Amino acid sequence: MTPAPPHDPDALTAALEILECPLCREALERVDGGVRCEAGHHFDVARQGYASLRGGASTATGDTVPMVEARERVQASGVHDAIAAAVVDAVPTDARWLVDLGGGTGWHAARALVARPALRGVVLDASVPALRRAARAHERLAAVGSDVWRGIPVGDAGVDVALRVFAPGGGERGAAELERILAPGARVVIVVPEADHHRELVEALGLLRVPAGKAEEAAASIPGARVVSSTRVSAVHELGREELLDLVMMGPNAFHHDRSELVDRLAGWPEPTPVTIAVSVVVLQVA
Ligand SMILES: C[S@@+](CC[C@H](N)C(=O)[O-])C[C@H]1O[C@@H](n2cnc3c(N)ncnc32)[C@H](O)[C@@H]1O
Numbered sequence: 141m142t143p144a145p146p147h148d149p150d151a152l153t154a155a156l157e158i159l160e161c162p163l164c165r166e167a168l169e170r171v172d173g174g175v176r177c178e179a180g181h182h183f184d185v186a187r188q189g190y191a192s193l194r195g196g197a198s199t200a201t202g203d204t205v206p207m208v209e210a211r212e213r214v215q216a217s218g219v220h221d222a223i224a225a226a227v228v229d230a231v232p233t234d235a236r237w238l239v240d241l242g243g244g245t246g247w248h249a250a251r252a253l254v255a256r257p258a259l260r261g262v263v264l265d266a267s268v269p270a271l272r273r274a275a276r277a278h279e280r281l282a283a284v285g286s287d288v289w290r291g292i293p294v295g296d297a298g299v300d301v302a303l304r305v306f307a308p309g310g311g312e313r314g315a316a317e318l319e320r321i322l323a324p325g326a327r328v329v330i331v332v333p334e335a336d337h338h339r340e341l342v343e344a345l346g347l348l349r350v351p352a353g354k355a356e357e358a359a360a361s362i363p364g365a366r367v368v369s370s371t372r373v374s375a376v377h378e379l380g381r382e383e384l385l386d387l388v389m390m391g392p393n394a395f396h397h398d399r400s401e402l403v404d405r406l407a408g409w410p411e412p413t414p415v416t417i418a419v420s421v422v423v424l425q426v427a
């Protein structure tokens with residue numbers, strides 16, 4: 141594996157163009173060790189290069205180190221490549237600012253930035269291990285600690301494309317905040333699992349079930365937005381047991397199962413085993 145490039149502090153400084161103070165919504169400027177708004181609220185910038193812009197009493201901690209590591213291995217394996225390609229395709233060539241809500245390690249955002257050289261991006265996530273990685277994911281990508289249920293620390297109408305890939309922040313609760321940060325004509329790219337996503341594992345291991353209708357819900361999630369496209373991306377992948385474990389442990393099932401418990405339960409499974417990956421990529425555009 142090639143070593144990650146050192147984080148570029150300029151990505152965060154550049155992102156102050158669209159970021160705002162989560163407490164008073166004033167503009168932010170770089171100061172020693174952090175960023176500060178005109179009203180004097182100070183937020184630390186971690187040694188690893190991400191800023192924490194949390195407002196209020198957020199307790200969200202996001203994904204743990206083992207979850208983030210499992211997701212990295214799955215993404216590196218190519219299993220999500222078709223999903224990422226559909227996400228990148230939906231990013232307009234003239235977009236200037238991308239925000240990735242619950243963007244994790246910035247894997248999708250970084251791919252969009254590689255494909256769109258004039259684009260800059262911000263990953264918002266609650267997870268410290270994810271943010272540490274996101275801060276190094278791409279030289280034009282800033283990483284910002286934030287709880288998407290407690291407001292988005294981005295100014296009004298500053299964003300040309302927002303991503304929400306397997307991430308919280310949807311529904312009515314998230315829609316108003318999302319609409320506020322979108323520029324006229326901006327796009328929102330939402331990836332949600334379909335009911336048959338990881339079907340073979342869900343049934344055999346008693347995992348959390350994905351309710352049907354998430355794509356329809358996503359398509360209707362921003363009142364007045366036009367549905368540009370809603371595309372099902374699905375394939376059956378032949379995976380070994382370690383890969384199956386990663387598929388389970390990179391998501392919310394990690395909060396309900398131990399890896400060692402699942403190792404025992406998968407012990408007799410043939411290798412490789414077919415697993416369905418099935419998601420919808422929903423692209424919305426606001427007026
Ligand atoms: C399933 S992962 C998806 C990550 C990324 N979008 C990707 O596809 O690689 C969900 C992400 O949402 C983050 N998250 C969970 N709750 C959050 C919250 N309240 N605010 C911000 N991020 C949150 C997690 O830390 C995690 O990185």
Ligand SMILES: [Zn+2]
Nearest residue numbers: 161164177181
């Ligand atoms: Zn402030």
